[in-house]
Amino acid sequence: MASADDHLDPPRHGHVLLAPGRFGGALSAPAVARHLAAGLRRARPGVPVVELPVADGGEGTAEAAIAAGWRRVEVRVCGPTGHPVTAALALDGDTAVVELAEASGTRRLPDGRPHPLSTTSLGTGQLLAHAVRLGARRIVLGLGGGACADGGAGLVQGLGGRLLDAAGKDLPPGGAALRALHALDLRGLPDLSRLEVIMAGDDAGPLLGRGGAAALQATAGPAAGPGARRGAGREEIRALDAGLRRWADLAESAARRTARDRAGAGAAGGVGFAALTFLDAKPEPGLGLMLDLLGFARKARGAHLVVTGEGALDVRSLRGGRAPAGVARAAA
Template identity: 45%
Template structure:
């Protein structure tokens, strides 16, 4: 048996979920072999998952979303680096949890990427879930060498709102910095950068933006996209012609407040589903040999689970080689038919044992152990 769970957000790490479930299984089946493969979908927990799989964690002190220094890092194996935007520029890094929708920056993620590249890594995998900013990825690319200037030739300040004051983007040093580096972005959303389904209207309210701020941020991102098109046209005019590179309407450009856009347009990145990337990095498919059951899980099983989240990815990979899958969760909002369609034969929820959600959040480990016992008993 393998436990390949995502984190229970705000409650337990992936490895803690696996340990609790494994304890419960062994209470009923003392001789059971229960392995753990922590997984993530590119957001919170991605670094922990790949480090558990054998990557080396390289510490880096970088700028948090509001500019304060935070202790983060990248995971390295050979010349491959994994950077988790959430760990340095994410909502979890906002001081005191206080939102900063207009001024939060993605710069820190770029600083960690720069550290990885400077250390000799030639392939960087960037997970972009959980962003605190809506800056179009401007902070990230500036940390890698781009210069964003106002009408007076001065560097503009950080954050999405400041993009409105920018008049010129110089990408010369950026292109020099990333030359010869392959960049892959773990992205699980299909929003464009701008417009009604863009980064600001879709995710701005989650980051603290009110209606007026959402409108201002969308205008700022439109201006940023125009500057990027102009800058790329100047950089390689013979190839790009008059239009430059305009990725504002590409699916995924709106990911992480527009970091997807900057990665596509200025880093030449490839966007790929997060869980597929992580499963490959942790060697999940190789671990399935000889396994009779996979237990996956996350805090809540709902319709979002079925849209490229870790649980769905784990189930698809296991089912592809004929291994059955069950899930553990805090709450389950999916009926048997929806679960079956996702390749999950059964779901075990903490709220089945403790209907008070607050009780589940306060002390989930004993409940997960009891779910492990139920899973083991049902195998008989």
């Protein structure tokens, strides 16, 4: 476990700053930092070491904030398939970090199998609502690692909204059910007028069409991209895209704001669209935002060495959107 001293200001000069990202499928970023620190202290006991695990808005974002000294708050929420899960958010004063992957991520799938037509972002909305109840006025919403393709409809339900069919009954969860959406009842939403929401994550395209939220649910193949593991076939993609189109029509009309074609709308199965439409969220590159929140510049000042890394290096790593290149650029 990290000690309280790890969260104080670093030595004035000569320290080693450990700022790794997560090693997916193996170690969280805080665990990587702890192991690196233990090895370095054994080899060079006199060298001051500062641990600062980092994240880019995806899985591990809340844990990185907690490791940097933010308060951990655990909430029982709805997981992506409807089963309850215990999710954590990070709180520092009136700023909260809410991570989609904590409540609605692929690691929350109980059988490990994708359910692209029926998974929901409801739990993420419940986490957001809890952060608001705790007094958060600024929320960083990490959108990586999601398991749902419901356009953020579940997020709106988690905040208190209702999605109704033609008979006035609540829709079942998932993106495919949105084809039967007839009306939105937003009277249960809290007052969000003073809330600032920042979407942290990778660049994402529009909500609909080729390259949209439904298309990224394609069945994995030899050259499939990151979203392909979610497992939707051609007919399922058509069903999802039709549902998301219906959702966009009614959501934009209710919110009086157009967001389906904006950059970031397709993030996390369309959860970005709901954040843009109902929360007036502002997209920002996840890693740079998190480095600022975690105080990287202050903790790197005077360091003789900065150590970073992640579980796999690929083209996205080198573009600076993830830990290695982003931390190296910030350190320089």
